[in-house]
Amino acid sequence: MSTTLFDKVWDSHVVRKIEDGPDVFFIDRHFIHEVTSPVAFLGLKERGISVLYPERTFATADHNTPTINQHLPVEDPLSANQLKALEENSKEYGISHWGLGNSKNGIVHVVGPENGITLPGATIVCGDSHTSTHGAFGAIAFGIGTSEVEMVLSTQCIMQPKPKKMRVSVAGDLQLGVTPKDVALYIISKLSTSGATGYFVEYAGKVFENMTMEGRMTVCNLSIEMGARGGMIAPDQTTFDYLEGRLFAPKGAAWDTAVAYWKTLKTDVDAKFDEEINFEASDIEPMITYGTNPGMGLGISKSIPNAKDVVEGAETYAKSLGYMGFQQGEAMIGKQIDYVFLGSCTNGRIEDFRAFASIVKGRQKAANVTAWLVPGSHVVEAQIKEEGILDILTESGFVLRQPGCSACLAMNDDKVPAGKYAVSTSNRNFEGRQGPGSRTLLASPFMAAAAAVTGILTDPRELL
Amino acid sequence: MAYDKFTTLTSTAVPLSIENVDTDQIIPARFLKATERVGFGDNLFRDWRYNNDDSPKLDFVLNNPTYSGQILVGGRNFGSGSSREHAAWAVYDYGFRCVVSSFFADIFRNNCLNVGVLPVQVSAPFADKIFKAIAADPKTEIEVNLPEQTIILKATGEKESFDISGYKKDNMINGFDDIDYLQNIKEEVIAFANELPY
Numbered sequence: 235m236s237t238t239l240f241d242k243v244w245d246s247h248v249v250r251k252i253e254d255g256p257d258v259f260f261i262d263r264h265f266i267h268e269v270t271s272p273v274a275f276l277g278l279k280e281r282g283i284s285v286l287y288p289e290r291t292f293a294t295a296d297h298n299t300p301t302i303n304q305h306l307p308v309e310d311p312l313s314a315n316q317l318k319a320l321e322e323n324s325k326e327y328g329i330s331h332w333g334l335g336n337s338k339n340g341i342v343h344v345v346g347p348e349n350g351i352t353l354p355g356a357t358i359v360c361g362d363s364h365t366s367t368h369g370a371f372g373a374i375a376f377g378i379g380t381s382e383v384e385m386v387l388s389t390q391c392i393m394q395p396k397p398k399k400m401r402v403s404v405a406g407d408l409q410l411g412v413t414p415k416d417v418a419l420y421i422i423s424k425l426s427t428s429g430a431t432g433y434f435v436e437y438a439g440k441v442f443e444n445m446t447m448e449g450r451m452t453v454c455n456l457s458i459e460m461g462a463r464g465g466m467i468a469p470d471q472t473t474f475d476y477l478e479g480r481l482f483a484p485k486g487a488a489w490d491t492a493v494a495y496w497k498t499l500k501t502d503v504d505a506k507f508d509e510e511i512n513f514e515a516s517d518i519e520p521m522i523t524y525g526t527n528p529g530m531g532l533g534i535s536k537s538i539p540n541a542k543d544v545v546e547g548a549e550t551y552a553k554s555l556g557y558m559g560f561q562q563g564e565a566m567i568g569k570q571i572d573y574v575f576l577g578s579c580t581n582g583r584i585e586d587f588r589a590f591a592s593i594v595k596g597r598q599k600a601a602n603v604t605a606w607l608v609p610g611s612h613v614v615e616a617q618i619k620e621e622g623i624l625d626i627l628t629e630s631g632f633v634l635r636q637p638g639c640s641a642c643l644a645m646n647d648d649k650v651p652a653g654k655y656a657v658s659t660s661n662r663n664f665e666g667r668q669g670p671g672s673r674t675l676l677a678s679p680f681m682a683a684a685a686a687v688t689g690i691l692t693d694p695r696e697l698l
Numbered sequence: 699m700a701y702d703k704f705t706t707l708t709s710t711a712v713p714l715s716i717e718n719v720d721t722d723q724i725i726p727a728r729f730l731k732a733t734e735r736v737g738f739g740d741n742l743f744r745d746w747r748y749n750n751d752d753s754p755k756l757d758f759v760l761n762n763p764t765y766s767g768q769i770l771v772g773g774r775n776f777g778s779g780s781s782r783e784h785a786a787w788a789v790y791d792y793g794f795r796c797v798v799s800s801f802f803a804d805i806f807r808n809n810c811l812n813v814g815v816l817p818v819q820v821s822a823p824f825a826d827k828i829f830k831a832i833a834a835d836p837k838t839e840i841e842v843n844l845p846e847q848t849i850i851l852k853a854t855g856e857k858e859s860f861d862i863s864g865y866k867k868d869n870m871i872n873g874f875d876d877i878d879y880l881q882n883i884k885e886e887v888i889a890f891a892n893e894l895p896y
Contacts, residue, residue, distance in 0.1 A: 249890045250883065255865025258883065262896045270782065272733035283881065287891070298731065312731035319733045356896055363781040363805060377805055379783035381812035381875070389880040389887050395863065397804075427718055428775040431804055461778065463804050495895060527718050527778070550717040550773065643727040643780075652750070664722040664779060666745045 236502035239468050240399055240434050243374045243499065247357045249391060256393040262356040264291040264386045265342045266329070268298060268316040269645070270361030274383035275323040285387045288328040292351055293320055295333045296341045298645040301608050301635035304334050313646065327387075340611020340637045343367040343579035347451060348613050350480025354469035354496040359386060364579045364661060366457040369466035370450035371473055372499050374434070376464040397463050398432055398508040401501075403439035406515035411695035413589065414449035415581060415659065415678035417441060418456040419521035419531045421513065426545045427529035431461030433509060436501060441515050442467050447476040448585045455580045456661055459528035468500040520694055522566050523663045523676040526554040530663070531676065534693050538564045557665055558673050559653070566691050573656035574605040574686040575668070576679055577635075578642040581659035582610025584617045586679040591626045593683035593697050599631035600689030606648055607632055608640040630687070644669045657685040701814030703873040707795055708841040708852065710767035713832045714759055719772055720779035721806060725788045727780075738784055739791030760792075764836045771828050772799040777806025786813045796842050798849065800825040811866050812875065818842060818849055824858045827851065844871060 237245070249258040266274075271293070278284065285291065298313040308314040317333065324331035332338040338345055343364055346352045354372035359365060361383045368375035382392045402421055422429075435457050442450060450467050457465030474493055477483045484492040519533035530546075532539070540562045541551050555562065576582075576590050587609065599605055607627065609615040615637055618624050624634055641648040642660035644667065650656045652671025659682050663674035677685075680694035687697070729741040746758050754761040770789065776799035777785065786809040789797060797815060800822040810817045820828070831838045831851050839852040844867060850857040862870075869875060880887070 247894075249887055252865050255863045258880070258887075260887065260890055260894070262894065269730050273735045273783075276734060277877070281877070286884070286887075297727075310731075315733055316731055353896065361781060361783075363779065365781075377781035379781055379786070379805065379809035379812060381783060381809070381877070385877055385880055388877060389884055390891065391880055391887055393865075393876045393879070427778055428801060428803065431775070431801070458779075461775070461803060492895070527720065546717055547773075549715070553716065643722075645727045645730065662720075662722065662779060664720045666726055667722050670726070670745055670750065 236505040238399055238501040238505045238507065239372060239436055239466060239499055240374065243355050243357065244396055256395045258391050259394045260357065260391055261359050261386050262290065263351055263358045265346055265358070265360035265365070266291060266293045266320070266383065267342050267360070267362065268295050268320040270380050271323065271383055272316060272319040273380050274387060275319070277384040278388060283388050285327040285329065287390050290390060291329045291387065292346070293324045293329050293331040294339055294342050294345055295320055297639045297643065299334055299638040300646050301606070301638050301640045301648055304636045337612050340613065341579045341582060341639055343455065344582055344610030344614065347371065347447070348480070348611060350477055350483030353477065353483065353492070354473060355499050359392065363458045364455050366462070366464040367451050367455040367579055369454040369457065369464050370447060372466055372469035372496065374464060374466065377458065397434040400430055400433040400435045400462070400509040400511065401507045402435055402437050402511045402513070404441040404513045404515055405439050406441065408441060408515045408518065411520055411680055411698050412518050413678040413680060414445055414452040416518055416521045418453045419523065419528065419676060420518045422456060422460045422528050423521070423531040424513070425460045425511070425529070427459060427527040428461040430457070433462050435462045435465040437465055437467050443470070446585060447472060448583045451583070452580055456528070459661060469496045520678060520681055522681060522691060524558065524560055524566060526557055526663055526665050528661065528663060528676060530554065532566070534566055534681065534691065536566065538562055538566070567693060569691045570602070570655070570689065571657050571675070571685050571691060572602065572604065572654040573650050574603055574682050575608070575641040575656055575658040575660060576682050577606070577608030577610065577640055578660035579610065579639070580661045581679050582608060582614065584614050586659065587614070587618050587623050589679040590683040591623045593680055593694060594630040594632065594687050595626045597630055597687040599686055602689045603686050605632050605686050606635060606641050608635045609637050611637050641668050643667060657682050657691070701873060701875070704795065704814065704816055704844055704870045706841065706843045706845070707768060708839055709769050710837055711769035711771050711798070711828070711832055711840050712759055712765045712767055713771050713829055715773045715829055717773040718775045718778055721777055721782050721785040722779055724777065724785040725782065730782060730784050735787055737791065738788035739793065742788040742792045768794055769796045769798060769840055769842065770794045771825070771832065772797060774799065774801045774822070776802050778803040781805045783809045783813065786810045786815055790815050798825070798828065811870070814870070816842065816844060816870060818860045820849060820858050820860060827856060
């Protein structure tokens, strides 16, 4: 029978099917961080059970870590306590732990791929919804709750009903200045923030075939923002070239065996999806969000829609625009902004910093803008320095911070003040996401850079 | 974590008709710093419920003494966003045992089932009926019957059935959880793992 990429990977990991219930689903690789794991370890202790396969779990500290002075003790006692719990639990159960100061430390969805832990055909979970990032490699990867973290630690399995299948295809070539982030925000704006709920998405078509691994990670990362549990892209030569030689990737004969297997991981020509959606690359322009969920996005040249043209009900829409301080029908270009955040598991990789630098080079940071540039990992930070990007940023008046999730969810000190506007390369523009009362405009690194040097929302294509 | 058994719940309900209520609203990230599962109910809907000076926002439904009960009725696409189970813990810890909506985000629904909060998905017209019934009489009672898989407006007898897998239903009725199940098939899991490429 013809099957999809998703079927092939899913079906090969079902330990047992429960009648009128979920599948018992085996997890190859498990990432944990300081925020969603402590209660899972507590649960193990209360039940008196242990970790079945400690070598399949990888711990990194990222969510609440400071992005300056990481060599000093963490000041916030609650954050320090969580970091200590992660370190102690990892040590007790024999789990590799990349804490603050470790050269491999960084955002979980950046360091996993960077170290070759993420592999095609693998099943990967983490107590974080942006685990969907790893689907870029042809893995089934999705976020789980803390009870499920405990399940994976204790039995390497979770209980999951198999989701429905959706294929999102984008044909053609992207215009200059249109990035993977714009492609994802465009798709979400068309499907809405719940349009893919209940589905697992495969991205297909020329746009994704031509995309770099980092671009694919950005797209898959944002799958959850349209409600999908995850998104994936069939592995190809781009995938293999990225992985070869990375720390945890197979080596020697094992590499050849792995690549031969990975080449079988694709959707059969006549395989059926529950839903098929098609877009044209030429319809996509640089995107910006204007509301309080990632589905509320539009092309930078467009104006904020009227209530009758959106999926939200009138009350919800009015609340959202009221929070943002925007009016129906207003243009986005020219709006004054206060903060710029470059970073996160969505856009905290080297290509994102190259893109940002390409626009700010030879220009100066606008005086009204506070900019936080936060690499996704120490490896990215080192690349920024080696490639001379740091010099460009410094000459343009920017400061580079240290790796972590930072202002994406404002669990550390990087909080956008109430009422201020932040152009952010992160993934969520929910109310208060970047700090109580903060107003987030999601965009690409190009858009963030254009706003950072002009102080207002600017079409980045004018500065390329 | 094993939880209270759930069979039938008859209660008044708290209405929150806003759509796309995301888990950052249910519990903002800055309140996720505990290492134990206690006290999250205090921060349920924190930024909608309290001003910056911690005084209550009187127009928010949880601060309105007219409404109370163990059932929370939310707008469409309830629980979108982050996978934080803390959101389900906060709902439970505040005292809710059931959330009703015409549409749930996947992870939140899953998390609820794992912590003993029953997510009941109803049709959009039935959700409207519930909101209208509560608006007309805040003391109106709703019965959620898990064995029968029905939700009933007590005043009028109007009812609808809801979906839940037989496995999850048995778990909730008996207060079992998935870890209990998985522990019992560990040998099968180990045998399976030995055959995998990674």
